[in-house]
Amino acid sequence: MQDTTPTPNMATRLIHHGYQPPAGFEAPMPGIHKASTVIFPDVAAMRRREWKDKSGYTYGLHGTPTTFTLEERLCALEGGRHCVLVPSGLAALATVALALLRQGGEVLIPDNAYGPNKAMAAGLLAQYGVRHAFYDAMDPASLAAAITPATRLVWLEAPGSVTLEFPDLPELVRICRARGVTAALDNTWGAGLAFAPFDLLGDGSLGVDVSAHALTKYPSGGGDVLMGSIVTRDAALHLRIQNAHMHLGLGVGANDAEAVLRALPSMALRYAAHDRAARTLAHWMQQQAPVVQVLHPALEGAPGHAHWQALCGAARDGEGAAAGLFSVVFDAACSQAQVDRFCDSLRLFRIGYSWGGPMSLVVPYEIASMRRQVPAHLRPGHVVRFSIGLEGVDDLRADLQQALHQAFGGA
Ligand SMILES: *Cc1c(COP(=O)(O)O)cnc(C)c1O
Secondary structure, X not given: OOOOOOOOOHHHHHHOOOOOOOOOOOOOOXXXXXXXXXXXXOHHHHHHOOOOOOOOOOEHHHOOHHHHHHHHHHHHHHOOOEEEEEOOHHHHHHHHHHHHOOOOOEEEEEOOOOHHHHHHHHHHHHHOOOEEEEEOOOOHHHHHHHOOOOEEEEEEEOOOOOOOOOOOHHHHHHHHHHOOOEEEEEOOOOOOOOOOOOOOOOOOOOOOOEEEEEOOOOOOOOOOOOOEEEEEOOHHHHHXXXXXXXXXXXXXXXXXXXXXXXXXXXXXXXHHHHHHHHHHHHHHHHOOOOEEEEEOOOOOOOOOHHHHHHHHOOOHHXXXXXXXXXXXXXXXXXXXXXXXXXXXXXXXXXXXXOOOOOOOEEEEEOHXXXXXXXXXXXXXXXXXXXXXXXXXXXXXXXXXXXXXXXXXXXX
């Protein structure tokens, strides 16, 4: 259809104009390609094209040059071979679950996992006849004991959500492997930078089967995009996920894919900056009077610190790598009103969920309502989580100091 019959009809001429820009354009950023419809040169090509293997293009939902490029870069980031993109991190968790679970099957989730993953198991998955159980990620024996012949999927998360205890991830993966159960990691915290999810020991001998990642956080880096990825190494496993993805009609917008492609080159630098500032402030918070505990896996004495050290300690020439998150426990003698006042008094830290963006954020949590069991290592008190952004660390410290003074007075 390139050689359209010349027509005086401007509507037609604007759609079927034959101009082609010269080939040979190259720039640091890949072009953005937008499509629902993909055009085939002829019917035979349309019949021949395969949507699954990236050998061609069939429909916007099945990929464009833009999404293929992003998928390949995410495979490089996480050390995988196959990737699918979904509209949020939670959609990544849901797609894995729907791809791998069926009626009568069972999923195991750490009690300290990202809350909405647990809620999905108790809600939607239960509705489809999938059972679930929670295990204690800090006690590998509790995972071994929870696996039954019906177990089809085990979720892993390192560290745990909000309380940030770091599990013995290689040991948990070994248990899954020994029992022939698929091990899927929510790798949002590690982000492909703190450790290699498909090569946990650095010798190619042990890795997870699936890495799900909320690109919403560090890969986006802007606090302005929602996206998720599911990376695998095994072709058959990828195909099951890809089929579920296709049947669910999931895809991502080209502008959002572009935003993530734009942010990926600075991700390692940003991650290191978030990490260093978070550790500086976590240490400082340890010395503040109303704080009875600081939860950050790189801190000496933190729950699972040795596991963090073993998995992430070699990164960045021995500095180790961690995300920009920590939580503090304010003394149980403080009132909730004081803790809320502290959060409200912060000026640079804004109140909001999520993390990985430029702006520092704070959220108070009530752990007892989120867990089947409150972790034994958690000191009694009020938990507040901080996500450290990219502001000047001195300014953030001063902000914490003035808010501590406003809420708790004195020293
Ligand atoms: C944010 C987050 C998700 C969900 O990502 P969304 O894009 O917000 O849906 C999943 N897991 C973890 C650990 C997260 O922090």
